Each structure stands twice: as C-alpha cells, then as structure tokens.
Amino acid sequence: MESTVPQRQVYLSGKIVPESEAKISIFDSAVMLGDSLTESTRTFLHLPFRLDEHLTRLYRSLKVSRVDPGLSLGELKRITQDVLDVNLSRMGSDDDCWIVHNISRGLMKPGPSSSQTNAATVMIFTNHMDLRGWARYYTEGCHAVTSMSRAVPAQSLDARIKNRSRLFYTLADTEARLMDPDAQCVILDVDGYVSENKGGNLFAVIDGELVTPTTENCLAGISRRTALELADKIGIPIREARLQVYDFYTADEVFFTSTPYCIMPATKFNGLPVGDGKVGPVTNRLLAAWSALVGMDIVAQAQRQMT
Numbered sequence: 001m002e003s004t005v006p007q008r009q010v011y012l013s014g015k016i017v018p019e020s021e022a023k024i025s026i027f028d029s030a031v032m033l034g035d036s037l038t039e040s041t042r043t044f045l046h047l048p049f050r051l052d053e054h055l056t057r058l059y060r061s062l063k064v065s066r067v068d069p070g071l072s073l074g075e076l077k078r079i080t081q082d083v084l085d086v087n088l089s090r091m092g093s094d095d096d097c098w099i100v101h102n103i104s105r106g107l108m109k110p111g112p113s114s115s116q117t118n119a120a121t122v123m124i125f126t127n128h129m130d131l132r133g134w135a136r137y138y139t140e141g142c143h144a145v146t147s148m149s150r151a152v153p154a155q156s157l158d159a160r161i162k163n164r165s166r167l168f169y170t171l172a173d174t175e176a177r178l179m180d181p182d183a184q185c186v187i188l189d190v191d192g193y194v195s196e197n198k199g200g201n202l203f204a205v206i207d208g209e210l211v212t213p214t215t216e217n218c219l220a221g222i223s224r225r226t227a228l229e230l231a232d233k234i235g236i237p238i239r240e241a242r243l244q245v246y247d248f249y250t251a252d253e254v255f256f257t258s259t260p261y262c263i264m265p266a267t268k269f270n271g272l273p274v275g276d277g278k279v280g281p282v283t284n285r286l287l288a289a290w291s292a293l294v295g296m297d298i299v300a301q302a303q304r305q306m307t
C-alpha cells in the first residue's frame with residue numbers, strides 16, 4: 001500500500017525539492033573535508049524557537065570560516081519558514097520538528113587551494129522531533145561520564161563555530177559509552193576543565209548558584225543562554241566559570257542543555273551520585289519555567305512519545 005504521508009520537501013541550493021531528488025556531489029567539501037557549518041533549531045507548537053538567534057550564530061560561524069552562503073540572513077530566514085510550512089502537513093498536532101541548516105564551502109576543485117571557489121552548498125531540512133531517547137532522563141536523570149578524547153583547543157578551532165567536523169565528538173561519545181552504554185559524554189579541554197557534551201552544554205548547581213563553563217571551551221548554546229535567562233528571571237543566581245570535574249562530583253545538581261530536550265538532568269557523574277541521586281529542585285523549576293516560556297509541557301510531550 002502506498003504511504004499517504006507526503007514526501008518530505010527539503011531545500012538544496014536554490015530550490016525546494018522532494019527529499020529523494022536532493023543530491024549533492026561526492027566532491028562537496030562537506031563530504032571531502034567535513035567542512036561545513038550547521039544549525040539545529042526546534043519548534044514548539046510548530047513554531048521555530050529562537051530562530052533569529054540560531055541564524056545569527058550560523059552567520060557568525062560562516063563569517064569566521066570564510067564561507068559565503070550567497071544569501072542574506074533575511075533571505076535564509078524566509079526560505080527556512082518556507083521549508084517548515086511545506087512540511088507542516090507531515091507533522092502530527094502533538095509533534096514538533098528540528099529544522100537543520102547545513103552549509104558547506106561547496107564543490108572542491110583539485111589543486112593547492114582550500115578557499116571557496118564555487119557557490120556554497122546550502123541544505124535545509126526538517127526532521128521529526130523524536131524525543132524517546134531522552135524521555136526517561138527527565139525523571140530518572142542520565143549518567144554523565146567523562147570521555148578520554150579532549151576538546152579541540154580554541155586556538156585550533158573556536159568552539160563557538162558550530163560546525164560538522166564532528167569526529168572528536170563522536171569518539172568522545174563512543175568512549176563514554178564504553179563505561180556505560182547509556183552514558184552521556186562530558187568532554188574535558190586539554191587543561192582538564194569541563195567543556196561540553198557532543199551536542200549539549202553542562203550546568204552544575206553549587207551552593208544554590210547555577211554555574212556553567214564559559215564559552216572559551218564550549219559552544220555558546222542557545223539552550224544554555226535560555227537556561228541562564230530563565231534562572232535569572234526566577235531568582236536563581238547564575239555564574240559562568242572554568243569548572244573542574246571536582247565541581248561536578250560535589251555539585252547538588254547537574255544537567256545538560258540542548259535544542260531537542262532543552263534540559264536533561266544527570267543524577268550520576270562517573271559512577272558517583274549527583275547530590276542525593278535524584279533530579280533536583282532547581283532543575284525541575286527550570287524545566288517548568290521553560291515549559292511556561294514555550295506554552296507547552298516539554299516533559300509531557302517527550303513522555304507521550306513513549307506510550
């Protein structure tokens with residue numbers, strides 16, 4: 001029987017086309033070098049959350065990486081909304097989606113130069129927001145485990161550039177899962193300070209204060225900023241600092257932030273219980289504040305996907 005769900009429509013360098021027609025060259029710099037910049041935005045109630053902030057970060061990543069997307073931020077924003085609109089009918093009323101932007105330097109030319117000589121390859125697609133992998137962590141908390149691989153120093157690649165050269169993140173995730181197949185990795189920088197997770201930022205609650213690593217060694221996450229703003233709004237003191245593993249072992253609460261799950265509590269850190277080993281009150285207050293901000297219960301949405 002033929003599927004009644006219309007085929008996903010994606011944007012590829014100038015056109016919205018059915019997914020099956022979106023093809024890029026094996027010589028694209030994204031494929032050849034992992035040379036591409038990226039953003040992942042999510043929707044709540046089918047509306048993109050903080051799209052302007054995501055696109056601003058994308059344009060900063062592009063500028064620092066010397067990639068010209070050939071489109072203004074305003075044009076890219078309009079196209080993004082078009083891609084979302086054309087796929088809305090594929091989404092259930094209780095569902096949301098990711099909107100992913102990948103922009104590479106374009107086709108590689110053989111020769112000595114790696115600089116951009118062709119038009120950038122611009123890719124935008126939506127993906128169902130599948131929250132099942134994270135749903136139980138809202139109540140149980142996850143296990144945060146430090147990886148062996150260290151973060152690339154900012155002197156080599158500034159962590160604020162959101163890019164797709166992700167081999168070290170993948171290794172860090174794989175290494176943490178050797179300790180616990182269910183682990184979420186915590187990546188340290190070369191000096192031993194806590195940086196980030198392969199796809200999220202880290203927070204600790206220490207003596208009633210919400211503390212997070214500075215962006216010297218981690219991505220300036222949009223969810224990180226949202227958590228800091230919400231904490232400030234509800235009267236939780238906030239601080240950005242260089243943090244060591246000791247600070248996380250002795251913290252009262254620990255959580256990760258990232259676009260899909262917003263806040264993911266950690267109740268174990270390298271095998272030790274975090275605080276009393278339960279999801280803490282500050283984490284729960286922030287989750288409730290986030291739900292109030294977006295007008296829907298983000299935890300309940302993830303839990304409904306489990307039934």
Ligand SMILES: Cc1ncc(COP(=O)(O)O)c(C=O)c1O
Nearest residue numbers: 199200201219221222223258259
């Ligand atoms: C390495 C890394 N750190 C942190 C984050 C969290 O950023 P955001 O809150 O903007 O999703 C991401 C998101 O994908 C990431 O890839």
